[in-house]
Amino acid sequence: VSRQLKEEIRRGFAGLEDPLAGLLAMLESSSDWKGKGHSLGYYITSELQLWIKEHPAGPQSGIQLKKLQARVLGILSQCPANLLDPLISIYQLHTADRNYLLEHVSHLYLKGSYKEAAILSMKLKLQPDQDVEKMCTPLLLQDKANMVEDYVGEYPELQSKLLQILDTWCEPSFNIRDITRPYQGLSRCKAEKFNRRTLSKLVFRLLDRFNVDPALCPNVINQRHLRTLNYLFYKRFVEKTMTEENWADHIQSTVGENRWLQGHLIQLLVRHCGERAAARWARHWGVPVDMLPPGLAEQLPEPHTQERIEEVTKADNYEDSKKKDYYQLPIPxxxxxxxxxxxxxxxxxxxxxxxxxxxxxxxxxxxxxxxxxxxxxxxxxxxxxxxxxxxxxxxxxxxxxxxxxxxxxxxxxxxxxxxxxxxxxxxxxxxxxxxxxxxxxxxxxxxxxxxxxxxxxxxxxxxxxxxPEHSHEERGAxxxxxxxxxxxxxxxxxxxxxxxxxxxxxxxxxxxxxxxxx
DNA sequence: ACGTGGTGCGACTTACACAA
DNA sequence: TTGTGTAAGTCGCACCACGT
Incomplete structure (x- = not known):
């Protein structure tokens, strides 16, 4: 766009008695501002922003500015995104009546323009006066986690609140459908993808990004540790690639003093390696009898030194049998x-x-x-x-x-x-x-x-x-x-x-x- | 299990030529 | 001059393969 155009725009402003009203009239009159990117409207608007910086008019009369602000809000909900910032700055919307702005945003929200409502809220810094859950839920359903991050980005209290809400969604008894139901008709809503797994991923991302105390999200933490336990059992008893010693070490540091995890561990033990091993671990932590599966309690006082030795030697043999087939460094x-x-x-x-x-x-x-x-x-x-x-x-x-x-x-x-x-x-x-x-x-x-x-x-x-000739010749397997x-x-x-x-x-x-x- | 880095595909911008 | 349609370029995301 030529310098000529810019000069022309500026001359236009100088000629107008009230450029702010002029711009609004212009934007309103051309109803379809679908022109994305650098449209004429964009140039004129950003030029006006610069022009105002250079010609700081005295403080506008309050009433008149209010009227202009009311009009500009109507435009904000339709205009392209790159006009938002200049318009907000020109008409000093951050000084406008908050209740009025909130009302406008909530109107957008009710219309189903959740993204637009959130963007406008951020630009006007309205987050502290809004309900985090209400604002963020539709965004999350639309897979816009990034926007949620930005939305709470500057407000630590909102971050904690959001994380606590997300954590309650992960409670074992909670039905996530209750959250998604009101938004069924939402465009590109991925309700089926919205499960505990993705939620906990999100929670950890937020915890890391905002340095929030993980203790605020006990459900998510527990579930993560439970997944770890499952994985460790898989490694040890299905894939059989982990030694007893390494396995026990990781089990110990994952479960720790957490009673809930201890209970789950006992169940896994019963399933994978029998009641005797389960009883041994239960004794090790002093798990209360009422948490144990029926039938296990009687085995508790049993002496267990003998089994332990048995198991260790078994593991050793298992090691030795395999060792020779592996490459070893020819270094003494x-x-x-x-x-x-x-x-x-x-x-x-x-x-x-x-x-x-x-x-x-x-x-x-x-x-x-x-x-x-x-x-x-x-x-x-x-x-x-x-x-x-x-x-x-x-x-x-x-x-x-x-x-x-x-x-x-x-x-x-x-x-x-x-x-x-x-x-x-x-x-x-x-x-x-x-x-x-x-x-x-x-x-x-x-x-x-x-x-x-x-x-x-x-x-x-x-x-x-x-x-690539190596691979499939040797064996079918x-x-x-x-x-x-x-x-x-x-x-x-x-x-x-x-x-x-x-x-x-x-x-x-x-x-x-x-x-x-x- | 998690974290990372590379890859490929689709969504989304941006750029530009062209018709009205 | 404007808006439209297409082409090119970016970005982001999911996926995989690998590490501990």
């Missing part, structure tokens, strides 16, 4: 160093930071399993040609804290990642780095300035695309191996043993199996 055990002091670590760094060095990098952390917050790296592995270093990160960082040398690790990592003459080798390294950033806030921007990094995940993808393990199987003949992948990497001392896996 004495060249695998677990580093727990800075003195040893500095020696390791000296070897790693050689020009031209090639170093393999990987990290381990405790699986999140529904815990809030991002995981912290518990072990940092680095390998050169025939030596492996395992850095006990929690311990080293703690020591550095005491000695006031917090920058030690970040400085090393920066140097390592930015040096193009040192090749960093890994598999799916972006995940490692993001966990590392959560562990050590000084390393947030390491990702941007990295040189000499080779990620075998991407290499694998490219090579795999060129030579699909290989369960995937990811790095599959790659190792292709290149080195045998897959990897991933049993320790989901173990508790924060627990010390590390078990020998964990060290070998690392």
């Amino acid at each position: 055990r004495e060249n695998i160093h677990l580093l727990q002091t800075w003195e040893e670590t500095l020696q390791c760094w000296e070897k790693v930071l050689q020009p031209g060095q090639v170093v393999g990098i990987d990290m381990e952390w405790k699986p999140s399993f529904g815990m809030v917050g991002k995981p912290r790296v518990a072990l940092l592995q680095m390998a050169v040609k025939d030596e492996v270093f395992l850095l006990d990160l929690p311990r080293l960082l703690e020591q550095a804290e005491v000695e006031g040398e917090k920058e030690k690790l970040p400085r090393f990592m920066q140097k390592l990642y930015s040096d193009a003459d040192i090749t960093k080798l890994g598999y799916g390294m972006s995940g490692d780095l993001s966990s590392l950033a959560a562990t050590c806030s000084a390393l947030k921007d390491t990702e941007k300035q990295q040189h000499g990094v080779v990620d075998l995940l991407t290499v694998d993808k490219q090579v795999d695309g060129l030579s 699909r290989q369960p191996e995937k990811g790095l393990s599959l790659l190792v199987q292709h290149v080195l003949g045998k897959p990897l043993d991933k049993t320790e992948q989901l173990s508790n990497w924060e627990k010390r001392p590390l078990r020998e199996e964990q060290i070998l896996y690392a």
Whole structure:
């Protein structure tokens, strides 16, 4: 749009006695303002906004402005979105009578223009005087969670209130249909997608985004932990890829002192591994007798040392039988160093930071399993040609804290990642780095300035695309191996043993199996 | 289980040419 | 000059595959 047009517009304003009324007359007269984007109306309106800034007229007479405001509201409900801000500013709607504005918005709402009502409310900052539940429900049904986020974005009280409402929707006895029924006729309403699963996802997003106390949403938290329990049982008894020890550890930290979860755990135990094991766990927490399924209570006082031993040896045999079929690093055990002091670590760094060095990098952390917050790296592995270093990160960082040398690790990592003459080798390294950033806030921007990094995940993808003849010749049965393990199987003949992948990497001392896996 | 990063598809804008 | 219709570009979302 030419400068000419703008000048012409301005001349027009100067000629009018009351430009504000003039603009309204213009907008009203052309009834169909379907012109999206940069229409003439938009240009004129935004020019007027600038013009007013340059020619601050004295305060308008109150009554006259009120009349104009009444008229502009009629336009607001029809005009394109990009006119909203200029119009609100020009006619100073934020100074208008709130009750009047609220009434107008509620009119929009009753018309079924829920989105428009919400947008206008946000622009006019009307949220504190509105009912969060009423305003947000139709938006949520229309899958507009983002808008809901924005709607409560600046009001912590509304955030808490909204989260509490969402949590009550997740109560076991609550019927979500009660919420959706009034809005049945809603366009693109996805009532069937509106279940507890998506709700709890939303709740966690909001909890994270607004830093609200998770205790406000007990139902959602409980359900999340229950899902974790189900998953752990699946891993242990269906997929059979988790050892008794790792499984028990995760069960323990998921259930904790929560009676409700303890009850569910007992039921799962009865189903998957019999009443004796269930009774043992029930005893362990002192679960009240009336919470137990009938028939289980009698087994409580039973001595259980014998079964325990039995079970552990069974697990051991199960381990041994499988172990030989997996690939193992051809590095003698004495060249695998677990580093727990800075003195040893500095020696390791000296070897790693050689020009031209090639170093393999990987990290381990405790699986999140529904815990809030991002995981912290518990072990940092680095390998050169025939030596492996395992850095006990929690311990080293703690020591550095005491000695006031917090920058030690970040400085090393920066140097390592930015040096193009040192090749960093890994598999799916972006995940490692993001966990590392959560562990050590000084390393947030390491990702941007990295040189000499080779990620075998991407290499694998490219090579795999060129030579697809591997896959279906060997056997009709699909290989369960995937990811790095599959790659190792292709290149080195045998897959990897991933049993320790989901173990508790924060627990010390590390078990020998964990060290070998690392 | 969760978190992340990449991918593909559809919805939604934006840009532009053209007819009225 | 305006509004319309089509083409191109963005954005967002669901999905998958992988990590712990």
